[in-house]
Amino acid sequence: MPKITAAVCSYNRAQRLPALIRALRAQPCAIDYEILIVENNCTDNTHEVLLGLQQEPGPALLMVNEPRQGISHARNRALEECLDSDYMLFMDDDELPCDRLIQTALDTFATTDALCVGGKVQVDFANLDRPGWLEDNLLGFLAQVDHDQHLFRIEHKKTPVWTANVAYDMRIFRDNPDLRFDIRYNRAGDGVGGGEDVLMFEALLKRGIATYYQPQMSVLHAVDAWKLKRGYFLRLHFVAGKKYGRYEIPELQGPVFGAPWFMVWHFFRHSLLALAMLAANKPGRIRQAMNAAHSLGSIWGKMTPQEKQ
Known part of the structure; x- marks a missing residue:
């Protein structure tokens, strides 16, 4: 039976974690799966919240602390923790999974030659007023991904998938120990920037690793109000x-x-x-x-x- 881990790197988003973890635990899936939270030196009550959530029913909730500050270090720690899994799904700590996210990823691996599958990321403006100047061509800089209504193999950088919603066959990282998130493009704490997921996506394409876009694999991405400036x-x-x-x-x-x-x-x-x-x-x-x-x-x-x- 294959093993899949849903991994989330988190920094000071304790208030969002209960809804995210409960939504992940409610996912219908034909096989057992586990949830991994990588704490990245959180200064809020993330650890206490996770300890409470561990006692709730559902798939196992694992947690580790990555002491090196920043998203690249946290993602690389998640990869190392999941090397014994067959598949790993990355989400962010400000998201919610849509129905059948995990199962859709597994089905795509089973029915294609995919070693990486990324999905749709929808920006959630439910509790925010979208500014008039925020044109559709800017939504990608808030992590939105919406390429097509059909499954396709990605051949070009113009149709990227991000770590906000991506699943990997972990043979990629077991067979390529040099393939990790570039720490030069780290984003630490509440900082701005990053780019580590862009470089990872481009590295997969350059190595010819079969990467697919699956629109039925979808997450809802909450945006902090300070980013709408x-x-x-x-x-x-x-x-x-x-x-x-x-x-x-x-x-x-x-x-x-x-x-x-x-x-x-x-x-x-x-x-x-x-x-x-x-x-x-x-x-x-x-x-x-x-x-x-x-x-x-x-x-x-x-x-x-x-x-x-």
């Missing part, structure tokens, strides 16, 4: 740009504080276009401002030394 989107892209400039741009030196001219040109071009679109109140203006923030961040990242990990 323009500043959040700009800061998110500035941080992403810093990491891009620091880790992805070749070792080129330039005349502007060490940044090559092309990076400076990109920043001014994106900035002027963003200002023009903002002045004209054109659709896409926030997305263009995000491009400018990313360009500025890449210059900043190029100027600053790499951080010790």
